[in-house]
Amino acid sequence: MMIENIHLLLVEDNHSQAIILREHLLSVKSPAIKIDWVETLAAAKSFLRGHLPDVILLDLTLPDSDGMETLSEVLAVADRTPIIVLTGLSDEKIAMTALTKGAQDYLIKSNVDQENIFRSIRYALSRSKSERNNFLLVSALKNVPYGVLITNAHSHIEWCNPAFEKISGISTAQAIGQVLSKLIKLKPLSSGEKNQNGNMWKTYEFDNGWSGEVTALHKDQHLLELDLTISPLTNRLGHIEHFIVTLQDISERKRVERMKKEFVSTVSHELRTPLTSISGALSLLAHDMLGTLPDKIREVLDIAYKNSKRLTQLIDDLLDMEKLLAGKMHLDIEMQNLLPLVEQTVEENRAYADKYGVEYEIKNQLDVAMVKLDGFRFQQVLNNFLSNAAKFSPRGKNVIISIEDVSGYLRVSVRDYGDGIPEDFKVHIFEKFSQADSSDSRHKGGTGLGLAISKELVERMGGKIGFHSELGKGTCFFAEFKRIENA
Template sequence: MPKYLQQAQRKKMVKGQRTEQKKTVLQKQPYDVFRVLLIEDNPGYSEVIRIILDKAEDIRFDLKGVKMLSEGLDYLGEDGIDLILLDLKLPDSQGIETFDKVYAHAQNVPIVVLTVTDNNELALEAVQKGAQDYLVKEQVDQKSLVRAIRYAVERKRIEETLRDTNLFLQNILESSFAISILYTDCEGNILYWNKGAENIFGYKAEEIIGHHKTNILYPRDDAETKNKIEEVRSFIFKNKQGTRCEIRETTKDKRKLWIDLNLTPRFGVKGEVIGILGIGQDITERKRMEEMLLKAAQEWRTTFDAISDVVCLIDSERKILRCNKAMTDLLQKPFIDIIGQNCCELMHDTCEPIEECPFERMRKTHRTESIVLQRDARWFGVSVDPLLDEDGNPIGGVHIMSDITKEKEVEKIKSELISNVSHELRTPLSTIKEGIALIDDGALGSLHADQKDMLSRVKKNIDRLSRLINDLLDMSKIEAGRMELKKSSVNIPALVAEVLASFRDQAKNKKIEFAARVGKDIGPLYIDRDRISQVLTNLIANSVKFTPANGRITVGIKDKKKEAEISVADTGIGISAKNISGLFDRFSQFNRDFGPGERGTGLGLPISKEIIELHGGRIWVESEPGTGSTFTFSLPRLSQDEIFRECLTAGLQEAEDKNCPLSLLVVRIKNIEKLERDHRMETVFEVLQAIEGLIAKTLRRKSDIVSRYKYGEIIIAILMDTPKQDALFVKKRIRQAIEHEMYEKIWPKDIELFLDIVTYPDDALDGVALINKISEKFWGEERTDAETKGGRDG
């Protein structure tokens, strides 16, 4: 850019002034100098030009005059010339050649031709070749000369800008090797073809420019593609707007490519379409991948629908994302009516998950969970595998639902057979056992040593057969779903000590050391005492059986906050890796070669696993041959509210099955917060515990259950098969017992008790409604008629 322009722009930026767009670039501040080279052989005319320029008011000119073309060309070698005034008739050059030589030396400097009246044609030719303007010498004055200089410089600047812009755009177009850019006229003839098009299609620009696009890029036998491109062209000409399409085009070496083509119309001065610019990208590889993915998706869908089991994918909000044909057949609904629906509503007609929902359990455990459920007259095994995010958190699950109705029927027949046979064997076995005991005691005469030895072996086999029968009966109950857990609050360290004591003699005979490692604050667990004792007995018996003399067996109890872990570790012969996988299978036997009398039934571990899982826990083993084994099982630690809800659910299920009523006797200390402030908290806890024990003692039936609710503040007795009228008599009896105890014991005398009865189905039809009813009674309006002070209630 000329120096005077740079100076003008810098001054304008400093002052923060905005110039109007139409102002010429030659408007200068005082003392700015505009350098002009005048090539004129007439000294007189040169002086006229000098005088005219000196009189210019807003521009200061620095005029350099030369008489010869050669002198002018030498001067042009210097920097800083802003404009050339050129006479075409010079002593050393005549005509248009004069302009050609000057222009060759200074293409970037604007040139104004000076001519006489009869030389207009020559001047016009110079303008056509690049001169910015021409002036007739006889007509030059100050105004016309300055205006011509200004316009010449401005036109030259615009020309340079356009040339630079075109060059920039050309470089962009030619450097886009991965993008084809072509321009066609209205008939479809190719007028522009960039390097990217050459690279993609293989045709050089000189080979294709001037040819019709359809004849080159679209084979004659590809009528579909030709029709499509004609439709696209028609759309552009009709609607005068661009469009985009994916189309097949052919390369020079006959390869067919998929091109993502953007087509934009170019308009004439009247708004008519005069050509189309096409920008294309080779998407052949993408289309190939899309076809592969589509084919894979179709194959996956076919395979997915061929699975006879019901399979569906569910997100974290229990909404179904995908399902197979087996699910649509089961629900008798089309695919579109299943996707996006809540699985609980579809499968169970409820908005909330069922109590033993494997999906909800999986969200807590982050591992596969399964249940068996009945739908109409069919049985299904349902398992849920977790879908985890990068952090290992579940974001959904894969539900697999298998129809196991036939298996259930077979299991039922088998279980009934085993149960019947076992029961039939029990009676004669008991008779044989009693007879052997009489003989062994000498009731039928004295025995010598060989006879006693024989009877001892017979007795051991009878005991083994008895255990086998008991295990078979347990397994048949489990398979039939008839094993019921009778849960209560159990001191687990005491239970472990009791089971260990039963093995003291066996351990002593084999010189095996027993040890117990109990963690701190191991509180009671809500479990079936007898069944967990059975599990411990199985595990410890195995350890004693497979631990050689001078070994060690350690029972550990750890508190894991939400659960307790009980482990039985020994220094026995261990279990090989190949046997561990089938360890909990029925009738599985391992390490049978460890001496005589060591064979078991093969049902102890499977039964133990089922018992633990019925409690909501899990069991696993860690072992190494020659080192020993550690069997560990976990038992969930339930809150008092969870225990109550579990008892209530079981009670309601029994009441529904037997079509009988169920009543809840609810006892609450209304002013418990005041008592805790006025007395020791331990005292209030002892009172609640005493009332709970008193209610349990006063109830006369084993089926009645006493539990706590609302963090232990409420004591609730679940009275099975008890209508409301009978429950009111129970309430009166409980009230009298509490009243008597309050006078006998040193309890705070300001206790305010609240007693009431809620009955199923009179007051509510399900557990949630019963609990809501309790809340209404205790936290709703005050009920002075049911209030007790000092042990008296209304």
């Protein structure tokens, strides 16, 4: 332990002994030592109220105090400053008692020399630092907002913090010695994590740690939903001695998520049927299927029809996102040649590109580009890339589509030459309802869900999705899938 400077308080009423100690302490240049010397308990307490020395050398027998009383009085005002007790040869038993009461070390005055006094100071400072670190760690664990427990190798609780008491309703006294899974009836949300006893987990299952969502019972028997992590602590031989368990109450978050999903699902399904009828009727009117209408009425109907189509697209996107997040969307994964899928999707989107005065151009195509994916859902992703590129491209500029082999993956990319994506927005590009410039995006149209859905679809098909963008030079979105050789 490297020590550069030490501020030391010497509490000693024997002048000759104090002089000897000072000579030993000042006999070396490194570490530099500053010594303050007082002769009574009252003077020591007064000094400590205004100063924080690094270590205290304390004689237990003072004019105004004696024995353990001296130590207790100093400990009360020393703010965990390490104390080395000074004692006579005949008082060694008292010194040993002082160690159990809070002193870090002791020195027998008649045996003090330069070597052992510095050894004692280094030991006291090192032990004090370790105790302070432990104090800070325990204080932190006591004040974190999630539950923390320490169990032995057999999962019996040895310590828990106040947050666990608040979450479970179970006091520390009631928890100590209990098995956590029995105490709060833990059950993994995934049935595959249960063993034959349902809510009983065997210790060996957690030898490599475990993390997941579980249900539990509060002391008053209401259901809790928890985010649980179990981490083993091993000794130097690799044997597990303890487990650290952290748990966070996610009951409210889960309740809100369920409400949101139910709301989106209900609203989406309830809107879809009447909206289909409205959109169909508007389409008939807008296309003169029910007779020719005046131009002014046609303009109003055309606006209403386009907005009904946008609302239909929003509902479809919401339902797709709901299915993806719930894991209920079926994907028909099979061998596919990318080129025909890309060509078909591009052709189907050319009319859309014409509205924005841009053209799609396929370059760098590979005639045989075999991958495994869901063709319909891949085209849904590519539709999104193409529509975004058309909307944000300058009129007269081409949108470039390419199929390339990138380190064994077949990458389909769509590049535009628009304004590019602002740097501070790039991290949000695949988030739900994200739009880089809300006013511009509203003008261009879109739900803000397309890229989020595309990311979910690509990753669930085993692929990768990404983009490159530079302000003023455009953006390139891509999806890539493992190439199937010799297919």
